[in-house]
Amino acid sequence: MNETITSRDNEKVKHACRLRDEEARRTAEGLFFAEGPKLCLELSAACRCTACFATQRALDRTPELAKFDSVTWPVADHVADKLSSTKNSQQVFCLFKLPHPGPEALAGARRILALERVQDPGNVGTLIRSAAAFGFDAVLLDRGCASPFSPRTLRASMGAAARIPVVVTRNLPGELTALRQRGVTCLATALRGAVPLDTVGREFAGGLCVVIGSEGQGLTDAAIDACDQAVKIPMTDRAESLNAAVAGSVLLWHFRGC
């Protein structure tokens, strides 16, 4: 355990806040910021913790945090308030090494979730969580999606982004084309030319990639054209549409590997 930090201007604290707020800094340093004892302990199963800031009260309340002891800095309450990105501070804040899944993460995957332009961090996090729960092997995000390691996405994914490889690509249609070339069936969620989900089988010999677009705009034509087929979720006319995370999760459930 290190000395207690009592200043909001402490360099370590300012550094952690920058990692919390700035995606570019996370990428440059290969680190990310997480808040909350439960989330931090979950993440530590898969990612190396490089720093833990916590109030003495939080350390007393959650003895499991002792595993971070050598990199723990106790912080005063007003320092915890600065570190917190939520209204009710959870009083535990950790920095972790960003996972760096290599190309083999996609190469070996049998079930892949791909997201295009899903900007809401809650939707991205929820879909990563559902993908992990339903036996998908990897997640592919285009650069228009919310960052998988921002605080809001991490809250929604409950740490699942550390347990399933998440690959970010500049060229989603190109990745889909490459997947199809190795025999993976790519299914776009779209309305035009789509077949109803309940008429689509669950097993694909060469593997499967489910491609989901943003709630407002849907997928780009380029992404749809790169897929084998479009699918849609049948629904009554009593709702105009579904929540994006719900629609995606229903697809993940249908094509589950568990």
Place this chain on the structure above:
Amino acid sequence: MNETITSRDNEKVKHACRLRDEEARRTAEGLFFAEGPKLCLELSAACRCTACFATQRALDRTPELAKFDSVTWPVADHVADKLSSTKNSQQVFCLFKLPHPGPEALAGARRILALERVQDPGNVGTLIRSAAAFGFDAVLLDRGCASPFSPRTLRASMGAAARIPVVVTRNLPGELTALRQRGVTCLATALRGAVPLDTVGREFAGGLCVVIGSEGQGLTDAAIDACDQAVKIPMTDRAESLNAAVAGSVLLWHFRGC
């Protein structure tokens, strides 16, 4: 069209803000508040609009709002800011008559969604939206749930609460017992003694009620005991749990009536 309101202290504006913020007032007056041109127009298909406050810019941009003309009060921008419950004001605010589904709403229902202690308005709204989309006939809420007609719930339900009857009960276990007595099968989502969802058939001769509890605490023992059977969603060990609205929506999809 009425005279433009330029004062934030206008009595009509203050009244609308109280309906926006206070569930007790909504119940007492039988009115609710909604924000946004799209949501208000959706709601007007099912509920009677008693007042519309909008900036001239919003009225010009959305000609369909002319249907509210006789009850429309144009408002100045700073009045719209007061009426808005979000950071980015949508500049259109309506009051509507609360729908009052009678006992026949449940009596005739073949597919019912019941929620217990689901406090998050986003989850309640999303589940109402999914229930409407997947062909459920009615929603039953216990009094521990978020109000279906609060601004946040309405945003998540996208107005679906006006297109599917939503009944609030003081005694959920009692309602479930009554449903079972008329032959409805009640399925609790719980872990203890639960069968996996994918082993449960989709058709129930006497009708079906799916009962869902809060994300953190789940269902009370009283609610579980009032049901025929508990079901759970099978998942891998790579996710500890699912988002509550996602889990519920997967169940609604499985038991869909469309």
